[in-house]
Amino acid sequence: MGIETEYGILGGEGARQNPMALSALVVAAYAQAVPRPGRTRWSYESEDPLSDARGWRIDRAVADPSQLTDAGHEDEGRAARGATPGAPETSGPGEPPVAVALTRRRRPVHPERDDPAATNVLLTNGARLYVDHAHPEYSSPEVASARDAVLWDRAGERVMLTAVRTLAASPHTPDVQLYKNNVDGKGASYGTHENYLVDRAVPFGEIVDYLTAFLVTRTVMIGSGRVGLGVRGETPGYQLSQRADYMEAEVGLETTLRRPIINTRDEPHADAGRFRRLHVIIGDANCFETATYLKLGTTSLVLAVLEAAQRGATIPFAWEALHLADPVASVQAVSRDLTLEQTLDMAGDGTPLTALQIQRHYAAGVREVLGETLSDDDAAVLAAWERTLDLLENDREAAAREVEWLAKLRVLEGLRTRHQLSWDHAKLAAIDLQWSDVRPERGICARLRTAGGVAAVVTEDEIERAVSAPPTDTRAWFRGEALRRYPEAVVAAGWDGVVLDVPGEPTLVRIPMPDPRRGTAALMGALLDRHPTAATLVAELGGNAPRT
């Protein structure tokens, strides 16, 4: 799994700056602050943003321009789709550490012209830093646990902070401020997307059936809170979620308009025969580690139940009744109910349930189906999930250190009480925006953390390491380590492959990584240790260069 976060951006004094140019500066500033040899660019080979999980692709000509996330590079994706007949090899115990079927590319004639804006940077922690639309985006490396999701998500905040500091230190660039949020209060929203690796055997219809009510109600635990109601914040007030007012459909392919609760983009960045990448766009950007932990952890557990059902487990009986009468209206209803006591109408003759009750059914179902088989990591997630629901029900004071929307609300209510402010006061809106400023001296959430008001999941030292080191137990390890060890040789890398240019090979060589669970330190550490240069690595993997 992993998280992509588009950061809000402000910059320049006085005249408003072009946000795309500012975002490009952020990426370039980080690349400059953490210099390394080589000229690695992003590879778009597995990108297919118009493929729909319901089984079709939409035509480029009818797509909204904002859906063409591979614009300018679509031939790469098309070539890769056409050139990869059938499913690559399946992995098994006796097989080599990488399923190696090296593919070849012509060397570009003018490599320096390939990505002139250089707004796409691969990091040694396996992440991608780039400009998406008009925002700088950090796409975390693939991680295998919710705790690691927190770690590499917070590492992304450090990356953005380094870019901000670098720009501030230079007299030749405008100062830029970055915000880990999702709304500007003027009608614009930008996303924090979660990605989950799901067994392709799970029918997409089941994901829609069983995940919708879960996604709508998990907001009570993980919303980051928002001042203002309505897409432009036109009604004064406070709600649990940043994104709720921008969800307009139950199911759909779009992410920039008519945003759906369940997104159907079918772009697995992996072996499409075995895997689906579920792209969840309803979630908020979180500054609270506990929120990110529960967001990724609980969603993974619900999906794990659906996967278990494919292997013979029975989907919990109670889940059959968890169908909302009006999912989209419920997104907004949940977000606006600060009491957590309002019930939601269920489909058919179902008894109306509160969001907390629905979450209880999901947690109980996970325990029922997976209870004895859970890993230590997953068991910790389930325990945290159950305890957070208890706290929300019984002890709001204690919950405020762990539930982000509640913590933000307490700060806002505190200021309201001190100065008798109404909900439309600019100071309250300013607190909401500044909550997620990545600068620790300016970010309200960061200041609250310093004051002892925010629960931690990971340590500062661990976050610092995650800025440069990849997770060890996913293919991100190979991506990040290849870049760190062979910076001159890695000319491009994408989610599911690394392209090397080594002496002695007649062409560029692409090492595919169709399985996100492989390419790990355990599987490939010894192999890379044996090869101080990429040339001998490629030779061992089956290239033409003479073996040493």
Place this chain on the structure above:
Amino acid sequence: MTTQHFSPRGGEGDDEGAAPVPTTPAASTQAVDDLLDEIDDVLETNAESFVRGFVQKGGQ
């Protein structure tokens, strides 16, 4: 692999402080009060123009 887990009640088997320290509601309230005491030094000087100028392009 680390064995630390999020356990806000300060629970099981953690070593170097990954688990949040058990806290009383009073401590949590104190943190909010401390933050509010210094809020004017943290907030942008002109909240109104800051909020008005916070204009973003839509994204995904």
